[in-house]
Amino acid sequence: MLIKTNALSPSPPETAVTTHPKIIEGIAREVMARASGGNVSVRVADNPGYVFTDSDQLFRETGLAGLAALPGVCVGPLSDLGTRLISNDGFRVLRDARISARYLDAAYCINAPKLKTHVETEMSGCIKNIFGSADTETRKKAHRSSSQARLADAIVDIFSVRPPEFNIVDAVVGMEGDGPSHGTPRQIGLIIAGQNALAVDWVLCRVMCYSDPASIPLMRAAIDRGVGPASESEIALNGADWDELPAAGFRKSTGALRALPTFIRGLAHGLVKITPGLDEALCVSCWVCKEVCPVDAISDAGRYPLIDRKKCVRCLCCHEMCPTGAMAVRNNVLASLVSGTRR
Ligand code: SF4
Ligand code: SF4
Structure with a gap:
């Protein structure tokens, strides 16, 4: 078992x-x-x-x-x-x-x-x-x-x-x-x-x-x-x-897609972006984010991780595995306009 x-x-x-x-x-x-x-x-x-x-x-x-x-x-x-x-x-x-x-x-x-x-x-x-x-x-x-x-x-x-x-x-x-x-x-x-x-x-x-x-x-x-x-x-x-069943006021995860009506969620996928963003004050330079990134988009050339935005596929594994919460989740401008959840 x-x-x-x-x-x-x-x-x-x-x-x-x-x-x-x-x-x-x-x-x-x-x-x-x-x-x-x-x-x-x-x-x-x-x-x-x-x-x-x-x-x-x-x-x-x-x-x-x-x-x-x-x-x-x-x-x-x-x-x-x-x-x-x-x-x-x-x-x-x-x-x-x-x-x-x-x-x-x-x-x-x-x-x-x-x-x-x-x-x-x-x-x-x-x-x-x-x-x-x-x-x-x-x-x-x-x-x-x-x-x-x-x-x-x-x-x-x-x-x-x-x-x-x-x-x-x-x-x-x-x-x-x-x-x-x-x-x-x-x-x-x-x-x-x-x-x-x-x-x-x-x-x-x-x-x-x-x-x-x-x-x-x-x-x-x-x-x-x-x-x-x-x-x-x-x-x-x-x-x-x-x-x-609903737990009153339950906070869903960040992301404008959650705030969109069902019928336009699919259409909005290409426009509404949720990306990782570093909070240097919390970063301890452990490089866990670099290790977990599936497309090698994170460089350790400097003191803090640097994300190659062209390579990044926005999987947010770096956010998930960062031990200090330094790799935060950010919405792009359109996402902010739609959801009002920019941070
Ligand atoms: S995993 Fe988090 S704390 Fe470690 S280097 Fe990356 S952002 Fe900094
Ligand atoms: S979101 Fe995914 S692809 Fe982008 S830097 Fe983080 S781990 Fe790499």
């Missing part, structure tokens, strides 16, 4: 960057209790963001390491058994993908993400969490995509290889604002669970105050590929009503 957590970076649970260890502990305890024969072992695992190679530190700081004290439970990276190269005629963006053998071979996988905003994909939930089953180079290839829609398709390429058997989302405290690394913890008080990842993500989007989840490129891509329900009416929601 594999529990695919979200352990993006070595961040303490109270930052809401990673799935809270208490949620993972609850899942693991429930699995062990149901396995009355005692012949189940549980592995809690994830691949962190590219630059976090010290898995001991990762699991210690996220609070997950302590779960290894539970009988039958171990905690470790998803990469411990290597990867397998998957070629799939159904892929739309990637030619092939290197996926964790540990993930591919799991007899049963419970996908356990955190409810978070995401500056690139707007929301991070079940489908996005499975992106972490791919190796660094595959994820970088996906981030080289020319548009948000193509990145979404690349994420669905990877998700489709081996969908998880069950999904449990930690939305007790989620993240709003500029997630998935630098947003703000937001008390929500929900755990959202279900067999179909897209159905669960649909509920997640409604919690995040999206009236039309299908307008989000990642959701649209998943719906188009038939990985789950195409509309709310196909989802059997238990334990809550749709109307009571």
Whole structure:
């Protein structure tokens, strides 16, 4: 039994960057209790963001390491058994993908993400969490995509290889604002669970105050590929009503596209730009941003990172992985006019 957590970076649970260890502990305890024969072992695992190679530190700081004290439970990276190269005629963006053998071979996988905003994909939930089953180079290839829609398709390429058997989302405290690394913890008080990842993500989007989840490129891509329900009416929601899901005043990620009516979002993609911008006062010149940039657009020739705007594909990986928040997210002038969110 594999529990695919979200352990993006070595961040303490109270930052809401990673799935809270208490949620993972609850899942693991429930699995062990149901396995009355005692012949189940549980592995809690994830691949962190590219630059976090010290898995001991990762699991210690996220609070997950302590779960290894539970009988039958171990905690470790998803990469411990290597990867397998998957070629799939159904892929739309990637030619092939290197996926964790540990993930591919799991007899049963419970996908356990955190409810978070995401500056690139707007929301991070079940489908996005499975992106972490791919190796660094595959994820970088996906981030080289020319548009948000193509990145979404690349994420669905990877998700489709081996969908998880069950999904449990930690939305007790989620993240709003500029997630998935630098947003703000937001008390929500929900755990959202279900067999179909897209159905669960649909509920997640409604919690995040999206009236039309299908307008989000990642959701649209998943719906188009038939990985789950195409509309709310196909989802059997238990334990809550749709109307009571939205977390009042939930702050979506930065970006004018979020503020546009659905019917012109597609047209506006080429004009409305969201780009990285450096706040030198916060920069500690660690060069993580240079390391994660999938198109080598960042130079370390000076004291601070310099972005080659011609090369930059605006994937915002540098923002996501910057440990200090120095690589901020900025909208261009048109985006500001549309949304009033320039910063
Ligand atoms: S912007 Fe962030 S990641 Fe890049 S060098 Fe500065 S502190 Fe490091
Ligand atoms: S500079 Fe940042 S946003 Fe631009 S391509 Fe590199 S990582 Fe992506």
